[in-house]
Amino acid sequence: MSTSTExxxxPADADKAAIAALTQRVAAAWASHDADAFADQFVDNxxxxxTGVFCSGRDEAREFLTQAFQGPFKGTRVTGTPISMRMLGDNAAILLSRGGVLASGETEPSHQRAIHASWVVVRHGAEWRLAAYQNTPVNNPW
Structure with a gap:
């Protein structure tokens, strides 16, 4: 836990485990193409x-994923490995990860679908929720 001067x-072990559980819920929701379960991992705002998408609020994320799971993300899964995690006070943390979208049969993201991601998470009651999620391609397209 942080103090007022730090x-x-x-993160404490319990916070690491709880934040890891959040990422697992996100991956499970994606694997089942459940836009509602995915969106439920976000706070309202x-x-x-x-890449090419900006969603403001849980409902916009839900709407986007409902369509995406029927289109370009149909049959996909996501994967990720933490790079770093740090607390930003007692009730917020940032997780950086590397992963990507897996097409059917893949165990590692393709060169084109590998990403770095920033997860800004906040304590929401007894659980952690996403306040902001952003990803960018690992591989420079230029």
Missing amino acids: LVTE ATMIL
Whole structure:
């Protein structure tokens, strides 16, 4: 836990586990193409930024994913590995990860679908929720 003089600290083991559980809920919702379960991992006024996509609020994320799971993300899964995690006070944290979207049969993201992601998470009651999610391609397209 942080003190008033330390804004950025190493998370306690319980917070690490709870934030990891959030990422697992996100991956499970994606794997089942459940836009409602995915959106439920966000706070009401969260933001989600994907390549070419900006969603403001949980409902916009839900709407986008409802369509995407029927179109370009149909049959896909997501994967990710934490790079770093740090607390921003007692009730907020940032997780950086590397992963991507997996097409059917893939175990690693393709060169084109590998991403780095920033997860800004906040304590919401007894659980952690996403306040902001943003990802960007790992591989420079230029």
